[in-house]
Structures are given as structure tokens and as C-alpha cells.
Amino acid sequence: MNKFLLAWTIIFIIIGGGILLYGMSFNPMSWANGLVTFIEPNDEPIPWGLLVIGYMFFGVIGTGVSTYNSLYELFNKNHPEKNPFKNISLRNEWIALTVLIPGWIMVFASTYKPGEAVYIYTSFRDTSRIAWNGLLYALVGIGIILEILALIGEKRREYKDPISRLLAWLSSKSVLILIVGYAILMELILDANLGSVFGYLSTWVYEFGPFMSMLFVILSFYSGIAMLSFMTPLYNRFRKVKEDPNSLSIHEMYKILGRDGVLATIAVGFSLLWWLWLTATNQQTSAWAELMISGPYSVVFLIGGVLVGVIIPIILYGLVYKRGSSHMLVTSSIFTLLGMFSIITIADIIPQSITWYYSVSPISPSNSNWVYELRSIFNNGPSWTHLPFNISFYDIVFFIGSVLLLLGIYTLGVILLPLEEDEKPRHLIFK
Amino acid sequence: MSTQVSNPYIQFGNTQACKHWGFVVKVDQCLGCDACVAACTIENQTPFWRGLFRTHVEDLELGEYPNTQRVFVPRLCMQCENPPCYYVCPTGATQIVAGGIVVVDEYKCMGCLYCVEACPYGARYFYTYEDIEKSKEYFGLNSIHVVPHVDKCTFCYGTAPEGTYTPACVRTCPGHARVFGCLDDPNSEVSILVNTGQAVVLNPELNVQPKVFYVFNRQLGRGGGGNS
Numbered sequence: 001m002n003k004f005l006l007a008w009t010i011i012f013i014i015i016g017g018g019i020l021l022y023g024m025s026f027n028p029m030s031w032a033n034g035l036v037t038f039i040e041p042n043d044e045p046i047p048w049g050l051l052v053i054g055y056m057f058f059g060v061i062g063t064g065v066s067t068y069n070s071l072y073e074l075f076n077k078n079h080p081e082k083n084p085f086k087n088i089s090l091r092n093e094w095i096a097l098t099v100l101i102p103g104w105i106m107v108f109a110s111t112y113k114p115g116e117a118v119y120i121y122t123s124f125r126d127t128s129r130i131a132w133n134g135l136l137y138a139l140v141g142i143g144i145i146l147e148i149l150a151l152i153g154e155k156r157r158e159y160k161d162p163i164s165r166l167l168a169w170l171s172s173k174s175v176l177i178l179i180v181g182y183a184i185l186m187e188l189i190l191d192a193n194l195g196s197v198f199g200y201l202s203t204w205v206y207e208f209g210p211f212m213s214m215l216f217v218i219l220s221f222y223s224g225i226a227m228l229s230f231m232t233p234l235y236n237r238f239r240k241v242k243e244d245p246n247s248l249s250i251h252e253m254y255k256i257l258g259r260d261g262v263l264a265t266i267a268v269g270f271s272l273l274w275w276l277w278l279t280a281t282n283q284q285t286s287a288w289a290e291l292m293i294s295g296p297y298s299v300v301f302l303i304g305g306v307l308v309g310v311i312i313p314i315i316l317y318g319l320v321y322k323r324g325s326s327h328m329l330v331t332s333s334i335f336t337l338l339g340m341f342s343i344i345t346i347a348d349i350i351p352q353s354i355t356w357y358y359s360v361s362p363i364s365p366s367n368s369n370w371v372y373e374l375r376s377i378f379n380n381g382p383s384w385t386h387l388p389f390n391i392s393f394y395d396i397v398f399f400i401g402s403v404l405l406l407l408g409i410y411t412l413g414v415i416l417l418p419l420e421e422d423e424k425p426r427h428l429i430f431k
Numbered sequence: 432m433s434t435q436v437s438n439p440y441i442q443f444g445n446t447q448a449c450k451h452w453g454f455v456v457k458v459d460q461c462l463g464c465d466a467c468v469a470a471c472t473i474e475n476q477t478p479f480w481r482g483l484f485r486t487h488v489e490d491l492e493l494g495e496y497p498n499t500q501r502v503f504v505p506r507l508c509m510q511c512e513n514p515p516c517y518y519v520c521p522t523g524a525t526q527i528v529a530g531g532i533v534v535v536d537e538y539k540c541m542g543c544l545y546c547v548e549a550c551p552y553g554a555r556y557f558y559t560y561e562d563i564e565k566s567k568e569y570f571g572l573n574s575i576h577v578v579p580h581v582d583k584c585t586f587c588y589g590t591a592p593e594g595t596y597t598p599a600c601v602r603t604c605p606g607h608a609r610v611f612g613c614l615d616d617p618n619s620e621v622s623i624l625v626n627t628g629q630a631v632v633l634n635p636e637l638n639v640q641p642k643v644f645y646v647f648n649r650q651l652g653r654g655g656g657g658n659s
Contacts, residue, residue, distance in 0.1 A: 034559075034579040112579050125521060
């Protein structure tokens with residue numbers, strides 16, 4: 001067993017878990033019932049802060065990694081040699097599952113009484129996007145776990161015990177296609193649903209309802225490709241992976257990631273342009289476009305989203321596609337992930353600004369011109385154009401704790417599971 | 432959509448006296464004295480120590496000198512017939528009880544704040560653990576809030592048997608600016624004001640069908656100010 005990996009795993013699980021316990025005031029039961037004083041009172045106009053951004057960020061990356069990987073798995077089932085991720089498919093699914101974990105933690109931490117989340121399942125309300133999130137997260141988790149078991153099952157075909165036979169059955173072609181198809185479908189629906197959480201705020205559904213869903217589906221590919229572009233070269237260097245003569249070369253895999261990265265980033269860039277165009281050319285929403293173009297969130301949008309998240313990645317991914325450089329691939333993925341964080345932040349803030357906008361300027365009785373009077377007053381004032389976006393200490397604690405835990409849980413899988421092509425499971429699903 | 436809820440505080444007085452309770456605010460008759468806010472605060476133990484109330488009075492100055500006017504607009508939960516807060520609630524904590532009143536079952540609320548985000552009228556806030564502790568300090572054994580939850584106006588639902596109660600703000604208003612009654616009863620004052628078109632809703636374009644209406648008798652707006 002690799003001692004460095006073992007030490008890394010233990011240290012990060014202890015530190016990450018310890019920070020999370022600190023966030024719960026070392027009293028998980030009270031925390032689950034909203035009875036700890038560490039949670040700050042919420043009387044801010046924007047209550048959804050870093051933890052909501054965080055769970056969207058990690059949730060979309062996790063589903064994106066799995067969807068992207070699974071699509072190559074599905075459409076190359078008859079020609080595995082054409083699948084650039086053939087040798088790392090299992091590892092990619094493990095990345096997807098572990099990246100979802102901080103998302104799950106932040107979902108619960110972003111509520112005041114996480115324990116009551118059980119009511120999502122016991123009294124499910126099908127009109128609530130968050131209720132669907134709760135269900136879909138579970139269904140996606142099941143899909144990825146089944147896919148991992150099926151891929152491990154491919155390595156246990158020579159064993160005859162009942163569990164090995166079950167795993168081998170899962171890995172049979174038709175069942176595997178069914179599992180992979182199910183996982184892809186659930187992941188796409190979850191991404192769309194995550195987007196619609198923001199899309200249906202404040203009953204303002206016109207642009208944001210369907211638009212946010214599509215944006216999040218596109219972002220899942222964009223961020224999934226970026227995550228794999230970040231992890232794969234690093235892992236190959238760390239493991240000193242050798243070329244497999246029966247599959248595409250590592251160089252070719254990098255070029256494919258570069259090509260797909262360019263396409264996904266162009267799609268994201270078009271979506272952002274469309275978002276601006278829609279809002280800026282509508283007299284009721286033009287003020288919101290100003291928030292992104294020249295208002296308080298212009299730096300996050302123009303520098304973080306457009307420059308870092310779109311323009312630079314398109315150039316770098318383009319160069320990767322031409323040269324197949326691993327360094328450039330990692331660099332472009334870092335820019336993309338930073339851009340992704342900026343875009344998710346904007347997606348979190350802007351619809352809330354709209355809610356706030358209505359909350360402070362709601363006087364528009366029927367057949368009255370009050371609405372114009374009041375909006376003109378508020379438009380000239382700082383009350384809604386300079387929303388205080390505060391990140392609380394509680395948010396930071398849970399964000400850092402869950403990310404550190406992710407680093408430990410990922411390597412725990414590397415230690416325990418046969419993620420590499422040449423590794424065989426000896427004890428059920430373990431190495 | 433009408434349901435029974437598990438919170439005993441809410442269940443009290445849950446009869447079928449009226450299917451659609453309504454509320455009319457006569458803006459011209461509001462003095463801006465905030466007696467309604469004080470009465471509501473005591474009746475419903477809202478966290479006044481944080482400046483949060485179930486109802487408040489907006490003090491608006493419209494126009495530019497010399498064509499200015501000052502208007503007081505009382506605000507409260509609109510008890511929408513088509514409430515966005517109800518639809519987005521993932522745990523079923525937000526419920527519509529008899530009389531069409533939207534309430535929150537505090538035991539089921541997980542505090543995700545989706546309803547706070549979804550309400551277009553900004554009528555909701557979160558009653559925190561600190562607030563519970565503080566309310567015990569102020570109200571002692573009479574403290575009615577037990578666990579942290581999202582809180583909002585309920586037309587004082589459950590404070591007395593239905594059909595006999597009047598919201599505290601209505602009882603207290605010295606200018607009779609607040610009127611409460613059954614919208615199903617054609618002879619009630621609220622029905623007359625609504626049916627004759629004198630009382631109108633805020634933000635009708637949202638199509639949430641509020642059951643709180645406003646009467647504006649003065650010629651308002653276009654006071655010379657603004658950019659319109």
C-alpha cells in the first residue's frame with residue numbers, strides 16, 4: 001500500500017471532518033435541528049450564499065464528469081478501442097461520485113435544520129424544485145454507484161461466488177448500457193433541475209425558467225471536461241502511466257479533451273451572450289443586465305465569467321487540440337473551473353436580485369402608473385443595485401471542510417478500489 | 432390544497448367558517464402610527480429585536496418638491512390563492528389551511544429559505560434559534576415559537592376559534608385602514624370593496640391572486656418626480 005496516499009487520506013479525512021464538526025459546534029444532532037448558535041441569524045437580502053454556490057458548483061461538476069465519461073462509454077461499447085477513456089472510465093466515475101460528496105454536504109449545511117430534510121421524501125411536493133433536487137441527487141448517486149459496481153464487475157468475471165456473479169451480470173453489455181443510460185438521463189435531469197431552482201425564483205419565470213436549466217446542462221459538460229482535464233494529466237504523471245497499445249494514446253486523449261473543451265466553452269460563451277442579450281433588450285430586465293455589465297457584479301461576470309471562463313479557455317483548449325500538451329490542458333482546466341465558479345456565482349446572485357427588486361418596489365396596483373414612479377425612485381437609489389453579498393464564517397467553514405474531505409475520500413477510493421485498468425478486485429469490490 | 436397540519440398552535444380553531452378570508456387596506460386612512468405593527472408583534476411574538484415583523488408600514492415620499500406627497504402603505508403576507516411559497520416548499524411545511532390561509536408548520540420547515548426567495552412580496556423571514564431563545568426571555572411561558580422556522584403573517588390564524596377572531600392589526604388600527612372579512616360573503620365590507628373595483632391587488636401581473644387588496648382613493652403618482 002502506498003504510504004503517502006494512506007497518510008494523505010487519513011490527514012484530509014481527519015482535518016476535513018474536524019472542520020465540519022467544528023461547523024456543527026461539535027454537536028451534530030443539535031446542528032441537524034437548527035439548535036446551534038454558530039449559525040448566524042439570517043436577515044440579509046441575499047440569504048443564498050457560498051454554500052448554495054458550492055453545492056451547485058460541485059453538483060454540476062460531479063454530474064458533468066459522469067455524463068461526459070458515460071457518453072463515451074455508451075457510444076463506444078462495440079468499439080472500446082475508440083473510447084479515449086477506456087482505461088480510466090472507472091476512475092472517472094469515482095471522481096464524479098467523490099465530487100458530488102461536498103455538494104451533498106453543502107446542500108444540507110445550507111439549510112437551517114438539515115434533519116428536517118427527511119420531509120422531502122416523506123411528504124414530497126412535486127412542485128418544488130428543491131424537493132426534486134433531493135430525489136434526483138439520490139437517483140444520480142444510485143446511478144453512479146451502479147455504474148462503478150458494473151465496471152468493477154467486468155474484472156470479476158472469472159469468480160463464481162454469488163456477489164461476483166451479480167457484479168458480472170451488471171457488467172454484461174445490455175445491463176451496463178441500461179445502467180449507463182439511466183445514469184446519463186438522471187444526471188441531465190438533475191442539472192436542468194438545479195438550474196430551474198434559480199430559474200423559478202420570485203415567480204419571474206420568463207427568461208430564467210427554461211434558460212437556467214439549459215445553461216446548467218451546458219455547464220455540466222463544460223465543467224466535467226475541465227475536471228477530467230485537470231485530474232487526468234496530474235494522475236498520469238503521478239502514476240507514471242504507460243501507453244496502452246490497444247487504445248488511443250494519452251496524447252490523443254488530451255487532444256480529444258481539448259477539442260471537447262473548445263466546443264463546450266463556445267456553448268457556454270454563447271449562453272452568456274444570450275443571457276445578456278435577453279435581459280438587456282427587455283425594458284423590464286435591462287436593469288438586471290446592468291448588474292452584469294456595469295453594476296456591482298460586472299467584475300465577477302466580465303473578468304471571472306467571460307475572460308477567465310470563456311476567452312482564455314477557448315484559446316488554451318484550442319492549443320491543446322493542436323499540440324496535445326498536458327501542461328496547457330491543466331492550465332486551461334484551472335481557468336475553466338475558476339470561470340465556472342464565477343458563472344455559478346452570477347447565476348446565484350442575479351435571480352435573487354430580481355426577487356429583491358420586487359420586494360422593495362412592489363407597489364403596482366391595477367390600472368395605476370405607480371409602478372413606474374416607484375421603480376424610477378428605486379432605480380436611482382442604491383437599495384437594490386448594490387446588494388450586500390455577504391459570505392458568513394459558517395459558509396466558509398463548511399465549504400473548506402467539505403473540499404478537504406473530498407481530497408481524502410477521493411484517495412480513499414484510490415487505495416481501496418481497483419480503479420486502474422491493471423488492478424483486480426480481490427475482496428468483493430475492494431483491491 | 433387545503434390540509435390539516437401537525438402543529439397544535441396552527442390546528443387550534445381549524446373550522447370551516449369561511450373558505451376565502453380577505454383583507455383590504457385603505458391606504459388613505461393609514462396614519463402611519465405603527466399601532467398595527469406593535470399589536471402584531473405582541474400577538475405573534477415576531478422578532479422585533481431584529482427589526483423583523485409580520486406586518487410593517489412603508490413610509491413613501493413620492494414626487495419632487497413642490498409636487499410631493501407622503502403615503503403610508505401597510506404591508507403583510509398577501510395570502511395568495513396561487514402562492515409561490517407553497518409551490519417551492521420542498522418539505523411540505525408551507526400549507527394552505529381552511530379559509531385559504533397560508534401557514535408554516537414550524538416542525539416540518541428545514542430552513543432552506545426557498546420560500547423566502549420565491550415570495551415576490553418579501554413577506555417572509557426566518558425565525559432563528561437565537562430568536563426562540565430571545566422570545567422566551569420576553570414572553571416566558573407564553574412563548575409560542577418552539578423551533579426555528581420561516582415565519583409570516585397568517586391573519587392571526589389560530590389565535591381564537593375561526594369565525595370569531597379578527598387579526599390583531601385590524602382590531603388595533605385607529606384609522607380603520609385595515610378591513611378583514613370573508614370574500615365569499617357578498618355583504619361583507621371586503622367583498623363590496625373588491626367587487627365594486629375599489630380595492631385592487633399589488634403586482635397583478637404576477638398572477639399569484641393575492642387575497643389582500645388595496646384601496647387608493649387619492650390621485651397618486653405622477654407627482655412630478657421620477658423618470659417616467
